[in-house]
Amino acid sequence: MILLENVTKTYPVAGAPRRAVLRDVTMAFPHGRNIGILGGNGAGKSTLLRLIAGTEPPDQGRVRRLCRVSFPLGFTGTFHGALSGRENATFLARVYGADPDRVLDFIADFSELGPYLDMPVETYSAGMSARLAFGLTLAIDFDVYLVDEVTEVGDARFRAKSARAFRDRIGRSSLILVSHSSATIRALCDCCAILWDGALHPYETVEDGMTAYARLMGVTDA
Amino acid sequence: MTPPAANRLEAIAARLREGRAAEAERLLDGAEGFGALAAAVLLGRPPPDAPEADPAALLPLLRDPARADLDRLAAALLRIAEAPEEESPRIEAACLLLEADEPQLAEAALRPAWRRGAGSLLCRVISGVWAVLGRDLPALEAARAAAETAPGLAEYHLHHAGLLLQAEQPGAALLAAGRAIGLRPEEAVAWRQASAALLALGHTAEAIEASRRAAALSRDQAGFAEEVLVSAGAEALRRPETPAAAPSPAAAPPPAERDWPAWARPPAALPPPPRPGLRRIAAARLRVLDALMLREARTFFTDSRLGYAWALFEPLTHVFVLTVAMMFLGGGHAPLIGDSMPIFYMTGVLPYLLFCHLTEKGLDITRSGHVVLTLPDVSLFDVVASTLILRAATDAVVLVVSLAIFAALGMGGLPRDPASLALAYLLLFLLASGIAAINLALSTLSSVPEKIWPIALRALYFLSGIFYHPDIMPAAFREWVLLNPLVHVIEWVRQSYYPLYVSPYLDIPYLLRCTVAALLLGTLAAAATSRRARLAH
Numbered sequence: 001m002i003l004l005e006n007v008t009k010t011y012p013v014a015g016a017p018r019r020a021v022l023r024d025v026t027m028a029f030p031h032g033r034n035i036g037i038l039g040g041n042g043a044g045k046s047t048l049l050r051l052i053a054g055t056e057p058p059d060q061g062r063v064r065r066l067c068r069v070s071f072p073l074g075f076t077g078t079f080h081g082a083l084s085g086r087e088n089a090t091f092l093a094r095v096y097g098a099d100p101d102r103v104l105d106f107i108a109d110f111s112e113l114g115p116y117l118d119m120p121v122e123t124y125s126a127g128m129s130a131r132l133a134f135g136l137t138l139a140i141d142f143d144v145y146l147v148d149e150v151t152e153v154g155d156a157r158f159r160a161k162s163a164r165a166f167r168d169r170i171g172r173s174s175l176i177l178v179s180h181s182s183a184t185i186r187a188l189c190d191c192c193a194i195l196w197d198g199a200l201h202p203y204e205t206v207e208d209g210m211t212a213y214a215r216l217m218g219v220t221d222a
Numbered sequence: 223m224t225p226p227a228a229n230r231l232e233a234i235a236a237r238l239r240e241g242r243a244a245e246a247e248r249l250l251d252g253a254e255g256f257g258a259l260a261a262a263v264l265l266g267r268p269p270p271d272a273p274e275a276d277p278a279a280l281l282p283l284l285r286d287p288a289r290a291d292l293d294r295l296a297a298a299l300l301r302i303a304e305a306p307e308e309e310s311p312r313i314e315a316a317c318l319l320l321e322a323d324e325p326q327l328a329e330a331a332l333r334p335a336w337r338r339g340a341g342s343l344l345c346r347v348i349s350g351v352w353a354v355l356g357r358d359l360p361a362l363e364a365a366r367a368a369a370e371t372a373p374g375l376a377e378y379h380l381h382h383a384g385l386l387l388q389a390e391q392p393g394a395a396l397l398a399a400g401r402a403i404g405l406r407p408e409e410a411v412a413w414r415q416a417s418a419a420l421l422a423l424g425h426t427a428e429a430i431e432a433s434r435r436a437a438a439l440s441r442d443q444a445g446f447a448e449e450v451l452v453s454a455g456a457e458a459l460r461r462p463e464t465p466a467a468a469p470s471p472a473a474a475p476p477p478a479e480r481d482w483p484a485w486a487r488p489p490a491a492l493p494p495p496p497r498p499g500l501r502r503i504a505a506a507r508l509r510v511l512d513a514l515m516l517r518e519a520r521t522f523f524t525d526s527r528l529g530y531a532w533a534l535f536e537p538l539t540h541v542f543v544l545t546v547a548m549m550f551l552g553g554g555h556a557p558l559i560g561d562s563m564p565i566f567y568m569t570g571v572l573p574y575l576l577f578c579h580l581t582e583k584g585l586d587i588t589r590s591g592h593v594v595l596t597l598p599d600v601s602l603f604d605v606v607a608s609t610l611i612l613r614a615a616t617d618a619v620v621l622v623v624s625l626a627i628f629a630a631l632g633m634g635g636l637p638r639d640p641a642s643l644a645l646a647y648l649l650l651f652l653l654a655s656g657i658a659a660i661n662l663a664l665s666t667l668s669s670v671p672e673k674i675w676p677i678a679l680r681a682l683y684f685l686s687g688i689f690y691h692p693d694i695m696p697a698a699f700r701e702w703v704l705l706n707p708l709v710h711v712i713e714w715v716r717q718s719y720y721p722l723y724v725s726p727y728l729d730i731p732y733l734l735r736c737t738v739a740a741l742l743l744g745t746l747a748a749a750a751t752s753r754r755a756r757l758a759h
Contacts, residue, residue: 094513
């Protein structure tokens with residue numbers, strides 16, 4: 001369970017008052033539900049995900065994580081360029097309390113980096129870093145996975161493999177997913193919430209949420 | 223095309239048809255080799271400008287009849303060989319090769335016929351082949367040629383519109399989709415492309431309208447219509463001034479909180495969190511500290527080429543420069559304590575440098591550590607502690623190595639009281655850590671400390687009794703200098719090092735008070751600014 005308690009988060013906009021992503025929001029994200037988050041560009045979906053992940057603190061209120069929450073899937077920001085893929089993976093595995101040997105075994109097998117695993121991450125292409133990050137997220141047993149948009153990593157074959165590994169994971173873990181694509185949310189989630197004007201509106205089913213979202217966009221009879 | 227090649231291919235094709243693949247292959251291994259033969263048959267002559275089409279790739283294709291309709295392919299190749307200028311056998315061969323997943327060969331088959339005035343079907347097929355090969359610009363050109371040559375065929379316009387959308391030319395794509403709709407208004411894909419183009423052009427309402435038409439014409443497009451709706455919402459929020467897409471929350475009120483589904487309601491009372499034992503908390507902290515220090519140790523000196531060697535060189539150069547300078551300035555007389563000037567300087571420089579290293583670290587921790595601070599399990603305390611401990615451990619090793627070097631050179635003995643020396647260093651570490659924490663807090667508020675602190679450290683170089691003894695100061699001045707806790711640290715270090723020296727000025731309770739005050743103040747200041755430190759990136 002992840003709890004937002006009276007969370008307020010704003011960010012500065014050039015030449016305008018600060019924009020609120022969340023205004024005094026209290027909501028629960030229970031373990032065991034796959035939750036999709038709908039909202040327009042700039043509504044702050046990615047910021048919400050970073051708040052949940054803990055990579056960014058709220059302005060007010062607090063975020064309580066009562067389970068192990070992943071960093072946003074494929075997030076490469078914590079890699080140190082001078083360290084090799086192996087060293088970066090070991091570091092993150094240790095910080096998250098996972099067994100580094102097991103994590104490295106999985107990554108060596110999954111990420112298809114070959115000899116690059118022992119080279120500095122700064123020599124990687126964007127796709128290779130993303131593959132490393134993706135493998136790392138899957139290798140550590142998180143209770144809740146955070147996904148920002150559809151992670152497009154590597155070629156079609158690698159994507160298919162990732163999707164398989166990921167679906168396999170969803171059986172054991174739950175998911176909070178942010179996406180523009182209603183198809184993705186329909187495929188992976190069983191309930192959803194709309195982020196709108198600084199508030200979060202939860203819905204029991206994806207269908208309800210989509211209908212409400214269409215109404216919210218000023219379109220009737222969606 | 224010379225008849226012998228055609229004959230030989232016919233013979234090969236005949237044997238392949240009869241399932242005598244081995245025999246056919248033996249025929250292929252003739253003087254010319256199959257690669258050259260297939261290229262000659264397929265292309266008339268090897269194309270100089272399409273080197274990526276390796277005719278040898280045809281070999282596995284012919285070995286594996288399941289992958290291609292061999293009879294038809296062989297017949298098409300034969301017809302190309304007999305009439306190289308005809309388009310239809312080339313198109314047929316290309317389609318078969320595409321089906322067999324050989325787009326490069328398909329391109330090679332079509333390429334010789336691709337010229338001004340080529341037939342529309344050839345243009346359409348070669349455009350498709352190029353699109354498969356990812357060569358977007360030629361694909362687009364061929365698609366336009368096809369649509370212009372045969373303007374009455376909706377499919378050509380559809381294909382053209384799809385490529386234009388991919389090339390991010392929504393205006394042209396809208397035109398092409400419009401032509402397709404004009405020819406076949408019941409074509410759902412055309413409406414879909416028009417909708418995508420409209421959306422890219424910012425005509426949200428029309429885009430939604432077109433996507434509805436597409437969905438009404440074909441159930442396959444229902445998902446697409448929904449996508450348009452969602453991204454139209456995204457567009458609307460990006461341009462709040464657009465009147466059609468700026469519904470006020472009052473017009474379409476979201477559900478009130480009492481309608482919330484059960485899952486989103488925070489539980490009234492949380493089950494009390496399992497209280498992890500003190501040992502488990504400590505183990506978790508140690509795990510994080512350990513991981514951070516390992517990472518820090520690997521990247522500590524990445525900026526400096528000399529790496530860890532620099533850590534040892536730094537104090538030795540200080541001692542060397544001081545020794546040489548004092549020889550010229552002061553005549554190089556014996557120090558007040560002991561009989562070696564370098565040893566006297568070293569016992570002052572090493573503690574001073576540790577103090578500098580730690581307090582300076584405090585100023586750039588938020589800059590260098592912000593990346594790991596984005597991990598929720600890593601606290602500011604972890605980053606500060608791991609950085610300072612690692613730096614102090616490095617300097618402690620430097621102390622031991624320097625002492626060993628001087629002892630080996632016969633310039634000084636080993637410390638008289640190592641335990642007391644360790645205690646002095648521990649206090650120095652705590653004092654410097656406290657000040658580092660204060661610096662850390664100040665650095666999140668302003669960039670001034672970063673500029674001032676190095677100057678303050680230079681001043682401390684002269685006010686800490688590094689290269690002189692407090693004894694030689696005028697008494698009035700000495701009273702002030704003794705307020706500097708660093709003087710007491712250095713006196714303590716010298717008292718524990720030299721066999722016969724008892725410092726007349728060392729005031730351990732005063733040093734303790736300073737240390738506790740610095741630690742308290744530092745902890746409070748760092749705690750008060752920890753949110754800013756996390757946001758400092």
